[in-house]
Amino acid sequence: MALFSIICAILTVFFLNYAASQSQYRRLEYKYSFKGPYIVLKDNTVPFWDVGGHAIASDDQVRLAPSLKARKGYMWTKALTSFEWWDVEMSIRVSGNGRIGADGLAFWYATDRMQEGDAFGSRTSWNGLGLFFDSFDNDGKMNNPYVYVILNDGRKVFDHEADGVNQQLGGCLRDFRNKPFPIKVKIEYYHNVLTVLMTNGLTADETPELCLRAENVFLPRSAYYGLSAATGGLADDHDVLSFITTSLHDQSQERSVQISQMERQKLEAQFRDYNEKLKAQQEEYLKQHPEKAAQHQQQQMQQQGNTGTQFENPQDRAFRQIFDGQQFIHLAVQQLNKRIDEIIGRQERTLSAVSALSSGQGQGQVVAANGKHVRSFGILGCSDVEYLLLL
Numbered sequence: 188m189a190l191f192s193i194i195c196a197i198l199t200v201f202f203l204n205y206a207a208s209q210s211q212y213r214r215l216e217y218k219y220s221f222k223g224p225y226i227v228l229k230d231n232t233v234p235f236w237d238v239g240g241h242a243i244a245s246d247d248q249v250r251l252a253p254s255l256k257a258r259k260g261y262m263w264t265k266a267l268t269s270f271e272w273w274d275v276e277m278s279i280r281v282s283g284n285g286r287i288g289a290d291g292l293a294f295w296y297a298t299d300r301m302q303e304g305d306a307f308g309s310r311t312s313w314n315g316l317g318l319f320f321d322s323f324d325n326d327g328k329m330n331n332p333y334v335y336v337i338l339n340d341g342r343k344v345f346d347h348e349a350d351g352v353n354q355q356l357g358g359c360l361r362d363f364r365n366k367p368f369p370i371k372v373k374i375e376y377y378h379n380v381l382t383v384l385m386t387n388g389l390t391a392d393e394t395p396e397l398c399l400r401a402e403n404v405f406l407p408r409s410a411y412y413g414l415s416a417a418t419g420g421l422a423d424d425h426d427v428l429s430f431i432t433t434s435l436h437d438q439s440q441e442r443s444v445q446i447s448q449m450e451r452q453k454l455e456a457q458f459r460d461y462n463e464k465l466k467a468q469q470e471e472y473l474k475q476h477p478e479k480a481a482q483h484q485q486q487q488m489q490q491q492g493n494t495g496t497q498f499e500n501p502q503d504r505a506f507r508q509i510f511d512g513q514q515f516i517h518l519a520v521q522q523l524n525k526r527i528d529e530i531i532g533r534q535e536r537t538l539s540a541v542s543a544l545s546s547g548q549g550q551g552q553v554v555a556a557n558g559k560h561v562r563s564f565g566i567l568g569c570s571d572v573e574y575l576l577l578l
């Protein structure tokens with residue numbers, strides 16, 4: 188009977204967990220995200236983010252700190268969050284020539300932003316969460332690179348010299364430097380449980396493994412997301428390739444989302460009505476002005492043509508990239524052939540000139556291959572060799 192009760196209890200917990208996971212609703216938060224291939228706008232800004240210090244944003248990544256000594260860079264969301272639970276999936280790459288690198292990279296969820304400091308490029312006392320990818324072993328315990336979380340209410344000052352060893356909520360020993368593939372990190376905060384998972388960057392399609400899990404974590408209800416990195420005497424490149432934030436909602440919260448979906452359907456219906464009316468008015472206008480019909484048709488064809496050239500599906504893109512690559516190789520081979528032909532030509536001219544010398548042609552005179560230059564010589568000197576090579 189006791190066994191039956193235990194099995195019932197286990198099954199109940201399992202079904203409750205299953206129901207909880209089924210009822211979770213996820214929504215992409217684009218104002219707290221970025222991803223290549225078009226991270227930056229034409230004016231080099233990242234939409235919805237501020238970038239500062241030595242950080243450089245490009246189309247496919249943000250280099251928070253370059254591999255130069257004593258650099259600090261950071262980026263923060265412009266807006267505070269408006270959701271309670273969330274997860275962030277980001278892709279990072281820390282690489283450098285040295286066997287040891289420094290200092291490391293940080294993920295932030297904090298109430299203050301854009302303040303430079305000594306905690307991996309950001310301020311050393313913050314209100315919220317800091318997740319650190321700490322490359323350099325400051326306290327000499329031979330335990331870096333290390334990944335750890337420190338929670339702070341603004342009163343703690345990050346102990347950089349001790350790698351925050353007495354301040355950590357938890358962490359894991361992971362060598363995240365110089366991996367063949369970017370490291371994927373997932374940070375989830377749901378119902379006051381914080382989970383950090385990450386891949387080891389050895390293959391492209393790894394499943395992230397658990398780094399730490401902590402319950403009863405209370406973060407500020409609203410904060411900014413941030414990223415920062417710093418170098419010291421040693422220096423790595425610290426790159427972030429993508430940062431995707433998803434808000435997590437319970438089923439009870441989903442109702443408000445459903446309402447907004449109803450609003451969206453209403454707006455879509457209004458848009459369809461408007462579109463149909465516009466089309467009808469266009470047709471009416473063209474009937475009244477038949478001379479404009481041909482011009483209109485031509486414009487439409489141009490638009491369709493432009494649409495066809497502006498977009499391409501992934502398969503077409505892959506083929507195009509292969510053909511581009513082949514064309515590049517073909518051009519390189521052509522250039523190589525041309526160069527080899529030139530070298531062979533020079534060699535043949537030199538050999539013929541040398542053989543003319545050895546046969547005593549012209550009794551002490553060298554006749555150039557083009558027959559125009561005649562040069563007298565006594566003993567073959569350096570200048571003569573150079574002259575022969577130039578032929």
Ligand SMILES: [Ca+2]
Pocket residue numbers: 290321322323324325331347350
């Ligand atoms: Ca350190």
Ligand SMILES: [Ca+2]
Pocket residue numbers: 323324325326327328329330331349350
């Ligand atoms: Ca250490």
